[in-house]
Amino acid sequence: MKIKKTCLITAIVLLALWPCFILPSCSPQAAQYTKLKYTRLGDIEIPDVEKVTLANGMLLFLVEDHELPLITMSAMIRTGSIYEPTEKVGLADITGTVMRTGGTTSRTGDEIDEQLEQIAASVETGIGLNSGRASMSVLKEDLDTALDIFADVLMNPVFAEEKVELAKIQHRSAIARRNDHPSSITWREFWKLIYGPESPYARHTEYATIDKIARNDLIKFHKKFFHPNNVMLGIWGDFDTREMAEKIEEAFEDWQKADVQLPEKPEVEYHFRQTVNVIHKDDINQAYICMGHIGGMMNDPDYFALVVMNRILGGSFTSRLFKNIRSRQGLAYSVYGYYDAEYDYPGVFYVGCQTKSESAVHAIRAMIREVQMMTESEVTDEELALAKESFLNSFVFSFDSKGEIVRRLMTYEYFGYPADFLQKIKDNVEKVTKDDVLRVARKHIQPDAMQILAVGRPDDFDEPMSVLGPVRGIDIIIPGPEE
């Protein structure tokens, strides 16, 4: 469980003394800041997180934090919308919502709202793509009330019909509004281009899928996944660890271990190809641009060099895309480029910006050019140094809150990564060379096989999109409910 402390400190000392010659401004005009000497950064007290397995299989991560009279809990449950049936997209999300709003065997949802708000506490639940979450935050003085509700919600939700209906109203309203904002159209449709419209990693709700979801589906979905041996619970705050573990064991003692069969995770198949796609949206004066292809996973040994590449390409205020598209050319307010790696399925490599319609194609070309350059030649010494130093010098911020430390450990455990994975990232980032960056860029990025999407008014673009390749129009009209 323990994260090595020594390396971290050495790294920081080293970097504080990083020599001046790599600074671009160490010219005769050198700014004064280059002459500053930094003291060694104070030791980071990395707290030990205590790991406890309860008799019913629930795994606890505890860390004390006595600064403030607060207690926070955060659970991860092995489930996800990837496990919901295609014809019932939205089921996982609605289950996650109504677990909390729909009440339990002993309290209605409205009673829970009332009890929690009287003590300024919160209990929330939700199910995302590949995990379920439940959280609780409370003042120490009210721990017992909140913990009782938290456990009740996890163990005994009844999914009251009226709250199922309320959640469905919310979903239908969201569908009706899903084309209001150009950025939500862009991300949603771009994800479908990459993973395929039916893929669990990109599909979305429709009136028809919401209509098919019934209370019984929620009950079954909950029953399939919500068992103590399928739950991890992180707790941090103002308590004594042993006492807290006992309290939790007591709160969840009626929850019995059960056999959980997790279905297979969906496969992602991808064929690299260049495509050009356009969505007409008449009420906007910018082109919302996104392009890219499939990305990777964090357990790829190339991941560390890709972290460095990301910083150089588009992941910061000092990246090439920011400098060239924003600062030098003034083409966009926000511009980004990122090779995304996920824990247990391939992420997406994406590059994009929003620019006035009249510079859309120019901006697309400029961004493609930046991507090409990553695969053509080595980054400079300065770029490499900046990317590595900024990563390593800001490493201390990974430990400035207990909650962040606990959540990270739980996430690693959940996805089967080593507990010291962050330390591994750091150690490996330190070793990345210019050659590594070029090698991984060439291996993982294909500038000639990016899928390009522009949302806006193509008639106002500086050039027709067809100069980039055969154009496919995407229809975003919202299908009505099935008859």
Place this chain on the structure above:
Amino acid sequence: MMWKMREARVLIIGLMSLFSVVGVLATRCATAQDLAEFEKRMTKFTLDNGLNFLVLKRHEAPVVSFHIYADVGSVDEVKGITGLAHLFEHMAFKGTRTVGTKKYKAEAKAMAKMDQLFEVIKEEKRKGGQADKEKLQQLQEHFEKAQQEAQKYIVHDEYEEVYTRAGSTGFNAYTSEDATQYIVSLPSNKVELWMLLESDRFANPVLREFYKERDVVTEERRLGENSPHRRLYEEFQAIAFKAHPYSEPVIGHMSDIRTLTRPEAEAFFKKYYAPSNLTVAIVGDVEPQKIRGLAEKYFSHIKSGPKPERVETVEPPQLGERRVIIEDPSQPRLLIGYHRPSVTHPDHAIFEAIAEIIGVGRTSRLYKSLVKDKRIAVSTYTYRGREKYPTLFIISAVPAKGHTSQECEDVIYAEIERLKTELVLPEELDKAKKRTRASLIRQLASNRGLASQLTFYEAVTGNWRNLFNQLDMIEHVTAEDIQRIVKEYFTRKNRTVGLIETVLTENES
């Protein structure tokens, strides 16, 4: 139960005082005593030039958050230069006479040339249809050439690079109606770097790449134009105020942004960035004595200047409800605003309590009636108004599919009328008070959040202690106070309503 290793306690020495502060806060108790505890870790000092520093020790981790609150925002602009406070904020990242340049003197010359050409171009463009197109093109070419000349001397994004390299996080700035705020967090051994860079930034800023950055801001403005919510808000704001500059969008009007000049931005800086108009908070793993020494070393040479005048314009009382309906392809939305006094008004705490009771959480009156019971909205939001000048208390709602803004409006007004005829319940008031306390405690857990709150209370209310005193104030709010305020301010005559009415364009219908 299986136990694994148990080890070193996190260092909490030095934090004990804070712990006891909030320990007391959590119970119902006077806050004066808690404040006294907090005060032990706070240091406040003012340099001779008027620059205010608030330093709070918090030794949780070897990191520090810095917050500079410049008491200037879009409210200080006039017609013709709207967006200037925000544009200046962007320009403050472009460096100084030593940062961001290879050869300042030559660069300054090239920039002056650009400014001059831009004025001539502007003059010619003002002629509209009569403008000499050929001349304009020629001027434009000269301008581009001057720009290229200036570019030769630039070290691009050096300022960002220095902070990034030092391990910064949350390096950013933001502009609002009232203020422009510059923030960054650094490992605690980089305090001097911050001192050096920020003192240089506010003593010798060089507004290089001005005309390019203005293009970036026009793109930022377009992002707003492409968001239905912001389209509505801009129209709403414009009719809610007819005299006071809160009517203007922070980002500025497109035609103003496009014609702003560098000399205008420099003059704005000189007027509004005197040390007396800045408040600094530094929160984290620091020693106040050392901070003071460094502050003297780096900031004391900045020339003092007068505190700029406050906005004199007072919004006159409304004579009747104001209403704007925007025709938009997006789904309906609703904004209702009531004029209310500024954040420093003694009744502010009552507005806070009203906002809590009607608008915060699943048990708030509006969420219960609009979302849970009647199911005519998917969400509702209440903004209490925390501005320096008289402002708006805003209620918004997003109607559910198949329901209208009108239905939501009716329910909101009915809830407001109920507040005028029936006193709020004691448990509603208790809930609001407890939540305010809890929310203060939660804010104390973050260097960044604390730095932001301390500068706000110091700069706007005149005393950082009001961060705690607000609890006392809300503690004294009574059900009768609430009724009085709702009767006085939440009237039809005093309100402004903004709506989106869905009108489909041809290819979307």
